[in-house]
Amino acid sequence: MASHIVGYPRIGPKRELKFAQESFWDGKSTAEDLQKVAADLRASIWKQMADAGIKFIPSNTFSFYDQILDTTAMLGAVPPRYGWTGGEIGFDIFFSMARGNASQPAMEMTKWFDTNYHFIVPELGPETKFSYSSHKAVSEYKEAKALGIDTVPVLIGPVSYLLLSKPAKGVEKSFSLLSLLSQVLPVYKEVIAELKAAGASWIQFDEPTLILDLHSHQLQAFTEAYSELESSFSGLNVLIETYFADVPAEAYKTITSLNGISGFGFDLVRGTQTLDLIKSGFPSGKYLFAGVVDGRNIWANDLTSSLSTLEGLESIVGKDKLVVSTSCSLMHTAVDLVNETKLDSEIKSWLAFAAQKVVEVNALAKALSGAKDEAFFSSNAAAQASRKSSPRVNNEEVQKAAAGLKGSDHRRATNVSARLDAQQKNLNLPILPTTTIGSFPQTMDLRRIRREYKANKISEEEYVQAIREEISKVVKLQEELDIDVLVHGEPERNDMVEYFGEQLSGFAFTVNGWVQSYGSRCVKPPIIYGDVSRPKAMTVFWSSMAQSMTSRPMKGMLTGPVTILNWSFVRNDQPRFETCYQIALAIKKEVEDLEAAGIQVIQIDEAALREGLPLRKSEQAFYLDWAVHSFRITNCGVKDTTQIHTHMCYSNFNDIIHSIIDMDADVITIENSRSDEKLLSVFREGVKYGAGIGPGVYDIHSPRIPSTEEIADRINKMLAVLETNILWVNPDCGLKTRKYAEVKPALTNMVSAAKLLRKEL
Ligand code: GLN
Ligand code: ZN
Numbered sequence: 001m002a003s004h005i006v007g008y009p010r011i012g013p014k015r016e017l018k019f020a021q022e023s024f025w026d027g028k029s030t031a032e033d034l035q036k037v038a039a040d041l042r043a044s045i046w047k048q049m050a051d052a053g054i055k056f057i058p059s060n061t062f063s064f065y066d067q068i069l070d071t072t073a074m075l076g077a078v079p080p081r082y083g084w085t086g087g088e089i090g091f092d093i094f095f096s097m098a099r100g101n102a103s104q105p106a107m108e109m110t111k112w113f114d115t116n117y118h119f120i121v122p123e124l125g126p127e128t129k130f131s132y133s134s135h136k137a138v139s140e141y142k143e144a145k146a147l148g149i150d151t152v153p154v155l156i157g158p159v160s161y162l163l164l165s166k167p168a169k170g171v172e173k174s175f176s177l178l179s180l181l182s183q184v185l186p187v188y189k190e191v192i193a194e195l196k197a198a199g200a201s202w203i204q205f206d207e208p209t210l211i212l213d214l215h216s217h218q219l220q221a222f223t224e225a226y227s228e229l230e231s232s233f234s235g236l237n238v239l240i241e242t243y244f245a246d247v248p249a250e251a252y253k254t255i256t257s258l259n260g261i262s263g264f265g266f267d268l269v270r271g272t273q274t275l276d277l278i279k280s281g282f283p284s285g286k287y288l289f290a291g292v293v294d295g296r297n298i299w300a301n302d303l304t305s306s307l308s309t310l311e312g313l314e315s316i317v318g319k320d321k322l323v324v325s326t327s328c329s330l331m332h333t334a335v336d337l338v339n340e341t342k343l344d345s346e347i348k349s350w351l352a353f354a355a356q357k358v359v360e361v362n363a364l365a366k367a368l369s370g371a372k373d374e375a376f377f378s379s380n381a382a383a384q385a386s387r388k389s390s391p392r393v394n395n396e397e398v399q400k401a402a403a404g405l406k407g408s409d410h411r412r413a414t415n416v417s418a419r420l421d422a423q424q425k426n427l428n429l430p431i432l433p434t435t436t437i438g439s440f441p442q443t444m445d446l447r448r449i450r451r452e453y454k455a456n457k458i459s460e461e462e463y464v465q466a467i468r469e470e471i472s473k474v475v476k477l478q479e480e481l482d483i484d485v486l487v488h489g490e491p492e493r494n495d496m497v498e499y500f501g502e503q504l505s506g507f508a509f510t511v512n513g514w515v516q517s518y519g520s521r522c523v524k525p526p527i528i529y530g531d532v533s534r535p536k537a538m539t540v541f542w543s544s545m546a547q548s549m550t551s552r553p554m555k556g557m558l559t560g561p562v563t564i565l566n567w568s569f570v571r572n573d574q575p576r577f578e579t580c581y582q583i584a585l586a587i588k589k590e591v592e593d594l595e596a597a598g599i600q601v602i603q604i605d606e607a608a609l610r611e612g613l614p615l616r617k618s619e620q621a622f623y624l625d626w627a628v629h630s631f632r633i634t635n636c637g638v639k640d641t642t643q644i645h646t647h648m649c650y651s652n653f654n655d656i657i658h659s660i661i662d663m664d665a666d667v668i669t670i671e672n673s674r675s676d677e678k679l680l681s682v683f684r685e686g687v688k689y690g691a692g693i694g695p696g697v698y699d700i701h702s703p704r705i706p707s708t709e710e711i712a713d714r715i716n717k718m719l720a721v722l723e724t725n726i727l728w729v730n731p732d733c734g735l736k737t738r739k740y741a742e743v744k745p746a747l748t749n750m751v752s753a754a755k756l757l758r759k760e761l
Contacts, residue, residue, distance in 0.1 A: 001322065001369035003361045004056035004289050005049060006204075006241055006265065007154060007329025009354050010063055011516050012041050013336040018520040021064065024091075025099070025520075031091055038062065042140065046149045048355065053362040056202065056239075056289075059144050059151035060137040061329060064091070065098040065519050068119040068164060069107075071156040072097065075187050076133030079107065079123045079168060089134045098519060108166070109518055113208060113244045114615050115296070115332050116525075116567070118518035122161065125171035130183050132190045141198050153195050157207035157240070158184050158229075159221045164209065178221045185228050192232045202237040204265075208328075210255065211245040211271070213617050219254045230260035237262035239289060243328030244296075245615050246271035256283050263287030268309065269294040269327040275309070279316060288317045291327035292364065293357050298334055298513065298527060298569045300352040301360045303380045307367055314368065324365040330354035334513035342511050346390070347529060349383040353513070387529075387573070395506075395531035402531075402581040410629065410636040411664060417690040419666055422640040426600060427553055431761060432715070432754045433484040434729045435694070437647050437669060438557045438603065439736035440474045440489035441743055450494060467492050468545060475549045481747050482755075485553050485601055488546035490736065496559045496605060497567045498526055503538045504586055506530035507568075527569045528579055534586035537593045544597045555645065556594040556602040561587055561630045566608040576612075577626035584630040591635050595642050603645035604634055606663070610650050624659040631663045645669060649733045657685050667692035671732040684721060693722065696732020697750060703738070705745045711753035724761055729754040 011017045020037035023029040042062050049057045063070050073094055078084040081104050084093045098120055100106035109118045137153045144151040158181060167175045195203060207222065226240075238261050247255075247266060252274070255264060266274045268291050282288060290313055292306040314322050336355040340348060352360055363376050387393060412419065453463040474489035493499040501507035507526045514522040539556060547554040561583035570579055587604065594602055609631075614623050635644045646665040653660060653670070660668065672695035697714050698706040718727060729750060735743050 001319070001324065001365045002055040003053065003365035004152075004265075004323045004325040005054055005058055005330065005358060005361065006206075006243065006291065006295065006326045007058050007061035007331055008045050008049070008358075009331045009333075009335045009516065010041065010061065011335065011514060011522055012037075013339055013355075014512055015514055015522055016041060018522060021520040025095070034064075034091075038064065039143065042143065043147055046144050046147060046151065049358055050149050052358045053366070054358060055365075056323065056325075057144070057149060057151045058154045058204065059140045060153045060155065061331070062140065064094065066119045067156060068122065068161070069094070069098055070134065070136055071161050072120070072122045073134035074132065074137065074155075074191065075161075075184055076131040077122055077124060077128050078133075080127075086131070087133070111611070114611070114613070115244075116515065116517050116523060116611070117332065119164070122165035123168040124162070124165045124177055124180055125168040125175060127171075128168070128180065128183075130180075130187050132187045135194070137191055138194045138198055141195060141200055145199060150199070150201070152202040152204050152239070153200055154204045154206060154241075155188070155191065157205035158188055158225050159218075160207045160209040162221075163212075163214075163218065178218065181221055181225055182228075185225060188229060189232045192229070192236070196232075196236055200236070202239060202262075204239045204241050206241045206243075207255075208241075208243050210240075210242045210247055210251045211267075212615060213248070214251060216250070219251060222251075222254055223258065226255075226258045226261060233260045237287075239263040239265055239287070241265035241289065243267040243291065244270060246273040247277070248616075249277060252277045256281075256286075261286070263289055263321075263323070265289035265291060265325060267291045267327040270296070278313065282317050285321070286317070287321050287323055288313060289323045289325040291325045293324075293326045293361050294333075294572070295326045295328040295330045295357070296332050297572055298351050298353060299572050300350055300356070300380060300383055301364075302384050303360065303364060303367075303377055304384075306364055310364060310368055319368075322368070324361050324368065326357060326361060330357055331516060333357065334510060334515060336512070339512040340510050343508060346386065346392070347508050347527075349379075350387045350529065351527075390530075393506075393530040393571075393573075395533055398531040398533050398582055398585070401585055402578055405581045405585075405629075405633060406577075410633045412632075412636055412638070412640075414640050415690075416664065416666060419640045419643075420690070420692065423600075423643045423666065426641050427485075427643065429484050430758060431724055432727055432729050432758055434751050434754050435483060435485040435555070435669075436478075436487050436730055436747070437732075437734045438487050438490050438555070438605070439493070439734035440477075440487070440491070441738055441740050442491070442736045443740075446470060446491050447494075450492070467542070471542065471546050472549055475546060475554075477744070479550060479552065481744075482751050483552075483747070485555055486546070486550055487555050487557060488542055490557060490734070492542055496607070497564050498524075500538060500559050500564060500587075501526035501528075501568065503536075504532050504534055504583070506532040506582070513569075523567070525568045528565075528571055530571075532579065532582040532586055534589050538590055540590075540593050540597050543594055543599050547597075547599060553601050554599065556591075556599040558587055558590055558594075558602065558604045558634075560604045560606040560609075560646065561634060562612060562627045563606050563608040566612040577630075580626060580630045581633065584633040587634040588637065591644075592637060595638050600641065601643045601645060602635070602638075603647060603669075604631065604665075605647045606631060607647065607649045609648060609660075610652070610656060613656065624656060628659050628662045631665075635665075643667065647733075661685060661689050661691070665691060667694060667728060669694035669728065669730050670696065672696040690726065692726050692728050694728030694730040697729055697753070698731055698746060700731045700733050700735055700738060703742050705742055706749060708749040708752040708756065711750055712756050715753060715757055719757070 024034040073089040334353040470491040645667040
C-alpha cells in the first residue's frame with residue numbers, strides 16, 4: 001500500500017528560508033548562501049519523508065517565493081517591463097517580478113484559493129512569448145536523486161496556470177487566456193521530456209482550479225490540454241491532483257475520462273461529496289490518491305475513522321491502486337510540532353503539524369497493507385478520546401448559549417438613519433468627519449516594551465506607564481492634527497487576532513507554528529481548541545484610559561468574530577459557525593462593557609470576512625448568513641446612541657455587498673487604495689442604505705505621502721456618487737506598519753483636504 005504527500009512547507013521548521021531570503025535581499029549574504037540554505041532544507045525534507053516510508057515524495061514544491069511564479073519562470077512569461085532578454089531566469093529577474101525593483105513595481109499578488117497564501121498573478125496577452133526558461137523542476141528532481149531519493153516532480157498544470165492568470169495591462173479584459181494553451185503546451189512537453197530523461201517515473205500536475213465552478217469551455221480545456229500532452233506521457237505515470245474542495249460532478253467526469261492519466265488525487269477532508277462520486281464510478285486500473293490527512297489544519301488525524309474510509313475505497317479501486325495521501329500540500333499547516341516547547345502535553349497530543357502528518361499518512365498506508373502499528377493507533381485513539389471529553393474543550397454554559405443563537409435573528413431595534421441621528425446629537429461631528437482605522441506606528445521601542453513585559457523583565461506598573469505614555473502621545477498628536485474621532489493607537493497589541501485570543505479561553509498559541517503567507521512573510525495563527533469564553537474585559541482598561549485623555553470621542557477597537565475565526569486554526573470537531581457564534585458572544589460582552597464604560601463609538605474590525613467566503617457558489621450564502629449574523633450578535637444590544645463602526649480591508653465587495661449592508665453597522669470604513677471604480681456600486685448601495693461610509697482616501701501600504709490636492713480630488717470623486725452627509729474621511733487601513741515621518745504629513749494633508757471641502761460644501 002503506497003503513501004503520497006501532495007507538497008511540503010518550504011519555509012523550514014524555524015523559518016530558516018525567511019531569514020536567508022531577507023538577508024540576501026538586504027545584501028547581507030550572497031546568492032550562494034541562499035542557495036545553500038534552500039538545498040539543506042530540501043534535503044532534510046526529502047530525507048524525512050523517505051525515512052518515514054513515504055513512497056511518492058514530491059519535488060519542485062520548494063520555491064524561493066511562490067510556485068506560480070516558478071511556473072511563470074519555467075514558461076518564460078516574464079512581463080516585458082522587467083527587461084529580461086532571455087536565457088535561464090535567475091534571482092535578479094525572479095525577485096524583480098516578485099518584489100519589484102528600483103524602476104518597476106512587483107507583479108500583482110492575490111490569494112491562493114481560500115487559503116492565506118498569496119501567489120504572484122501571471123500577466124499574459126497575445127504578445128506573450130513562451131519559452132522554456134527555468135529548469136528548476138528538473139534540477140530539483142536530479143538533486144533528490146543524487147541523495148538517493150526518487151521523487152515525483154510537481155508541476156502546476158497548464159490549465160490552472162492559465163485560469164489563474166490575468167490579461168496583461170493594455171490587453172482587453174475579454175482576451176481569452178485559455179487561447180494561450182497551444183502556446184504553453186510545447187514548453188510543458190520539453191519539461192516532461194527532460195524529466196523523463198532524468199529518470200522520473202511519475203509526474204504530478206496540480207490542477208486545483210478543477211474544484212471551482214467552471215464553464216464547460218473551461219472544462220473542455222482540460223480535455224484538450226491532456227490529450228495534447230498524452231503522447232509525451234508514454235513511459236510515464238501521470239497524477240492529476242486537486243485540492244481544497246469537492247470536485248464538481250462535471251469536472252470529475254471530465255478528468256476521469258482522460259486517456260494517458262494514471263491517477264487522480266482528491267481532497268477527501270473538505271470534499272465529502274467527491275467520495276460519493278468515487279463510489280458511483282472510478283475508472284478501472286487507475287490509481288486513487290486519497291487525501292484523508294488534512295493539510296489545512298493542525299489536528300491529529302482520527303486514524304481509525306480514516307482507515308475505515310480507506311478500506312471502503314479499497315473495495316472500489318482495488319488494493320494495489322489506492323494511495324494514502326494528504327488533502328492538499330502541507331504548506332498550509334505548521335511545520336513541526338517538535339519545536340513547540342510551550343504547549344502542554346495534553347494539547348500537543350491532539351495536534352499534528354506537517355512532519356507528524358507525514359508519519360500519519362505512512363501509518364495509514366501500513367495499516368492498510370496489514371502491518372498496522374497497534375501502539376501508534378492506540379495512542380492516537382487515546383488522544384482523540386481525551387480531546388472529546390476534556391473539560392478544557394467543553395464548556396456547557398457556552399455551548400448552550402451558542403446553541404440558542406442558531407436560527408434566530410439579532411438586530412438593533414432602530415434603523416440606521418434614526419441611529420445616526422441619535423448619535424450625531426451626542427457626537428456633534430462636522431460633515432466629512434475624519435478618523436483613522438486604529439493602529440498608529442509600532443516603533444521598535446514599543447515592540448521591546450511588550451517583549452520585556454511578556455518575559456517578566458519589566459513590572460506591570462512599568463508596562464502600564466509606558467503604554468499610557470504612548471497612548472497619550474497618540475491622542476495629543478490626533479488633537480493637534482484636529483482629527484474628529486480618535487483612536488488609542490493599539491500600542492498594547494502585536495496582532496489584532498492574537499491579542500484577543502490570548503485573553504479568551506479556548507485558545508492556544510504556538511512558538512513556531514508559522515505558515516507562509518507570501519514571499520518571506522509568515523503568519524502564526526492561534527489554535528482554537530475549546531469552547532470560547534471571555535473571563536474578563538479585554539480592552540476596557542486601555543480604551544477608557546484613552547478616553548479620559550480627551551474630550552473628543554475615542555473609538556473602542558475590537559476584532560470581530562469572523563476575523564478571529566478566519567485567521568485561526570479552527571477546531572474540526574464542530575461546525576465553523578458554532579465556533580464563530582461562541583466568539584461573537586465573547587465580543588458582545590466586550591462591546592457592552594465598553595459602552596458601560598462610556599465609550600460612544602466602537603469599531604469592530606472584520607478585515608477577513610471575505611476571506612472565509614467558500615470557493616463554491618453553492619456554499620456562499622450559508623457562510624455569509626452565519627458570518628453576518630455573528631457580527632450583528634456582537635452589537636445588537638447597544639443603545640441607539642452608541643455608534644458601531646466596522647472596517648474591512650479588501651476592495652472586491654461587489655459580490656457580497658448585500659451581506660455587508662446586512663451587517664447593519666452605522667459606519668463602514670473600507671480599503672479603497674487601488675480600485676475606485678469597483679467600489680462605485682458599493683457606494684451606491686450605501687447611499688440607499690444610509691450608513692456612513694469611509695472609503696480609504698489614501699493607500700497606507702505605500703510610504704508615499706499624498707498631497708492635500710490629491711486627497712481632496714479623491715474625496716470629490718466620491719462625493720460625485722455619495723451624499724455628503726454619509727461620507728467619512730480616513731486612511732484605508734491601520735497605520736502600524738508606517739513611520740511617524742510618513743503618518744504625520746499624510747494625516748495633516750488628509751485633515752486639510754476634509755476642511756477644504758467642508759468650506760466648499
Ligand atoms: N484596527 C486595525 C488596525 O488599525 C485594523 C487592521 C486591519 O484591518 N488589518 O491595525
Ligand atoms: Zn484594514
